[in-house]
Amino acid sequence: MGKGLAGARWGFMDKHARVLLGCQDGQFARLACGELEREGFRVDRATTFRQIDKLLAGRHHHVLVADLDTIGHDAHSRLQEICQRDTDLAVVVLSNQPSVEAAVHSLHSGAADYLCKPVTPARLCQAIKQSLVRKGIT
Secondary structure, X not given: OOOOHHHHHHOOOOOOOEEEEEOOOHHHHHHHXXXXXXXXXXXXXXXXXXXXXXXHHHOOOXXXXXXXXXXXXXXXXXXXXXXXHOOOOEEEEEEOOOOHHHXXXXXXXXXXXXXXXXXXXXXXXXXXXXXXXXXXXX
16 A cells, blocks of 8 residues: 555555544443554543643644534534644534534534444544545554
8 A cells, every 4th residue: 555645644554544533432442442452553542531632732743533512612613723723633412412514513623524323433433534536644
């Protein structure tokens, strides 16, 4: 596999992107982390918005998987702030709200994708790969 332009800049081969999984659901997080690591991703996990913010500030991530329940109050404003602060970051949103309005709001806030829970780890992995392609990272 070749390196994309962003891959050359960040020094990783296509699948070795760093993913930050912001999710409070421990069982889903363990399954998702396992699937992502099998696919070659490096995965960090956060269970609160404060942890997400701290990890994003301390280490470069290529993808943030953000469960709206984890982000909490004013989630879309927080997502927008994160996306504006790091324009190279691809954001995939998970939500319990299967509404068009919530999805559109997330996408307008800068998310690359919006997935309604329950979602399988395989589907999440697919969304991450697609968001990396759209960002030109692979």
